[in-house]
Amino acid sequence: MARARRVLLGLLLLAGLLALGVWLVLRASLAQLDGVRRMAALSAPVEAQRDARGYLTITAENRLDVARALGFVHAQERFFQMDLMRRNAAGELSALVGPKALPLDKARRLHRFRHRAEVAVAGLPGDERALLDAYVGGVNAGLDALGGRPPEYLLLRQQPHAWTAADTLLVAYGMYLDLQSAQGRDDIATGWLRDQLPSDWYAFLTQHSADWQAALDDSHVTAVPLPAGAMPEMLRVIKAACSDCEPRDARILGSNNFAVSAARGDGDRAILADDMHLGLRSPGTWFKARMRWKDAAGAHDLAGATLPGTPLLIVGSNGQVAWGLTNTTSDWADVVDLRLDAAGTHYQAGDVRKPLTRVVERIEVADGTTVALEVLESEWGPVLPQPAPKGHAYALRWVAHDAQAVNLGLMRLESVSSVEEAVTAAASVGVPHQNLLVADAAGHIGWTVLGAIPRRSGGDPDHPQDWSDGRTRWQGYLTAAEQPKVIDPADGRLWTANSRMIGGEAMKQLGNGGWDLGARAMQIRDDLRAQARLDEAGLHAIQLDHRALFLQRWRRLLLDQVLTADFVAANGLADVRAEVEKSADAARPDAVGYLLVRSFRLEVLKQLFAPLAGLLEAQGLKLADVKMVPETPGWALIQAARPDTLPAAYKTWPELLQRALLDSRQALVGKYGSVAAATWGADNPTGMRHPLSMAVPALSGWLDQTSQGMAGDAHMPRVHNHGHGQSERMVVSPGHEEKGLLVIPGGQSGHPLSPFYRSDHAAWLAGQALPFLPGEVSYRLVLKP
Known part of the structure; x- marks a missing residue:
């Protein structure tokens, strides 16, 4: 013993x-x-x-x-994160983690x-x-x-x-x-759809929403009516099953920024709010920093969010001007339809046959092997792997491949002193195109696009184009004077949320790269217009607005036309009706009704477009690739309830709606055990995981951030949707930074033993405002x- x-x-x-x-x-x-x-x-x-x-x-x-x-x-704080970012872009992850990263590396090497x-x-x-x-x-x-x-x-x-x-x-x-x-997949899928459908049905399906729009210039698009002719069979009859049938707009998450001028800001100040939405992971994307120095122009004092791997302030304030960014979701790539010779080695460019250039990329793998990958290139860009008609190939013409795509021009914003200066500087900045919203200490606000905008000539940028005769092409990039802009609008408010930002010629310049529906932008706009003046707390409250205004018409449809007394009694749905009546008003973590209505809507749209989704998958494409927001044509089809537009699997429209409810309810009960347990929070946890914990789950408790059910969803200002959400929340008035706020998920450090690994996380989870400027010095x- x-x-x-x-x-x-x-x-x-x-x-x-x-x-x-x-x-x-x-x-x-x-x-x-x-x-x-x-x-x-x-x-x-x-x-x-x-x-x-x-x-x-x-x-x-x-x-x-x-x-x-x-x-x-x-x-010292984030090197592994920086390493992953450079390797991801370069297609060099296999050298770090082994052969499992080869498919991604091959896609990147294109x-x-x-x-x-x-x-x-x-x-x-x-x-x-x-x-x-x-x-x-x-x-x-x-x-x-x-x-x-x-x-x-x-x-x-x-x-x-x-x-x-x-x-x-x-x-x-x-x-x-x-x-x-998208990298061209959207043009190929949308082009395929155009080639298969009568023009009136194509226009109906791919229209931008006339119901949900909130452009900065208050421009509107006109609804495309449901065609009078019969629906094509390919849209009614399932000929091929789809494995990925999820509607496109369920995935759009984007970002928000909005601002008020001195006429609308508390204390006659311009105030800017910004929350960029990205995939959430541990550590987070941004690193908070204040930077102070002097030069011939005087003293500089900047604060905001930096991106590890770069020396620049991405969003923040220099004391005179504050700026925030959201993704434009506009069209920055075209697909060129190459006409190949019989051997498939040359393509036509005007009167000249030009050879495809073959470049061998060598991918090193952690096991010591090297994989050779051949990349074909044309003068317009690399040849895409997507199949094309016989005798053709698709090449990608993307701003990201041009010299204008990347530089450190964002440093110009560090020293601008007015909205006008910031807007002028935007065209020369080499970044993925962003809605740049700016506010200055004099009370002005403005919007433009940050990044180089191609000057297109001819063709339809929503579909593959033949550039061989020289009439369709890009003719350089717009100058700063030509860039679209809005400065000091009459009502003193600006907002962007990844939907259509503007109308007219400017809208054509930017193009549709898969704009969001517009419900989120509309809710932000209406929140801004609901108050004569706003301070930092008021703008922060808009960032946290998770009312489900977009879903209310679906809630009404469910209560009025589906959950009838007879149907409820016959299927034991009294609990469903009660929850939909009492808890579908907002995307709260404890809301069962919200998840029921949300799931019902998605199931209806899946059933409506399952025939099309299956056909697209048979072509190696996806419904989510098409420049189409299913909500708009889907809602129009439901409202018209024409027998000739009903999917062939159903005899009546009520049957389709009832089946969608029963199927979505069954899925939730199967997942959570009961209707009462199917809360939005249970379905929508924080999910901030470290890349290595996904490979080694035993490390999850050490590496991952604290998780909880989250408020918010895709079509409201407080975005949080299954691991995607607000990667920072910032509100600041230039010259009054002491009143601002800045919070990030997770914390400053990427080291799990650091006191800063989770330093902001509890505040971010709770929607708590942390100061925009650093606090008392501790180190x-x-x-x-």
Whole structure:
């Protein structure tokens, strides 16, 4: 017995020593928060201060030293995240995680972004290149200063590689892939649909919503009526099953920004709100930083959200101008229909037969192997893998492939002093195209598009186009004077939410890249117009508005036409009707009625468009690829209730609606056990997971952020939908930053042992406002030359 006890104690001691060793190894890779650190290339000492939540303040003698210090801190807190971003864009994940990443790497290599980034770096203006080089030097100094590898590399048994200038531009390319993800599939799918349908049915299905729209200029689109002729059989009869039948607008999440001018802002101030919606993960996307320095123009003091991997303030305020971003969801890529010769090696360009260029991309894999991938390119862009008609191929003409796509031009916003200056600077900024909303200290507000807008000539950008005769093409890019803009609207309010922003010629310039329905933008607009004046708290309240206004017509349809007394009694649906009556008004975590109505709507739309979804899948396409928002034609079909437009699987429209309710209810009960347990919060958890915990679930409790059922959904200002949501919430008035707010999900650090790993998370979950500016200094690191 004594011997067994000694063995047990020895094992416990050994386990304790092993745990201590692991803990010490992990602690060695924590960021240095206090003290003094020598750093090459600095021109003068720099202070990197943090408050109790890790919000960073850098104070330096010049902008280049700020960039060096920011790079140092980014690397120490977020290097693995930065590494994933550059590898994702370059198609180099397999070298880190192994063969399972090969399919993604092959898809990414089509764009040859590593090569394009290296070319773009060589072409940067001198001031941008100097800023980039300073940041890169800081990143590598921060990485070298860690006492050990970041924990993820220990688990992967890999070594981190040094940062390069091209890597920062790869981070920007990664955002292109995230924000402009269609990459031509939408044009191919929409073109296929046009070729299959009579023109009136095609126009009806692909119309933009006349019911839900909120353009900045109050322009409207006209509803396309339901065609009088019979519905084509392909839209009524299921000839091929669909595995991915989800309506497109269920996936659009986007972002919000909105502003009020001095005429509408409390204290005669312009105030800006911004919440960018992205996939949520741990750590989050953004890193909060305040940056202060002096130069010949005077003192600079910027604060807001930075993106690890880049030296720039992405959204925030410089004290004179505040800016926020949302994805435009406009059309930044065209598909060129290449006419090939019989051998498939050349294509026609005017009177000339030009050869397709063959480039071999070599993908390194962590197991030591190398995979060769051949990429075909035309003068207009790479050849897409999607099948084309015999004798043809599809090439992608995408802004992301041009020299204008990436640069550090966003640095120009750091020194602008007015809305006019900011709007003028927007055209030269190389980023994935964003709705830029700006407010200045004089009380003005403005909107334009951040990024280069192609000048299209001829053709229809919604479908594959023949460019071989030279009449259809891109003729460079619009100048700053030609960019669409709205400055100081009469009612003193601006808003964008990924839907159609503007009408007329400007709408044609931007094009439809899959605009959101407009319900979210309309709710924001109406919230803004409901009050004569708003302060920071009022704008923050709009960010948290999760009323389900969009779903109310579906709720009424369910109560009036489906949940009749006889149907309820025959199917035991009294609990369903009671929940729909009492809890479908908002996307609250405890709301059962909201989830019931939401699920009913999606099931109805799935049933309506299942024939089309199946046919598209048979072509290697998806319903979600088509530039079509099913809500608009779907609702029109339901309201008309014509027998000749009813899907062939049903005898009457009431039968379709009833079956959709029963099927959606059954799915929820099967998932949650009962109707009462099917709350929106149960269906819509936070879901902020670390990439490695998905591969090693045992680490979930250590790596993932606290999860709870979340309020909000896709078609309301507070967006949260199954792991996608508000990646930051910011409200700020330039010149009055002390009154603003800024909160991110998760926290500042990517290291699970850091005190900042979850520092903002509880406030973000609760919808609590945290100060826009850093708080009292808790940690001070001095970087010396």
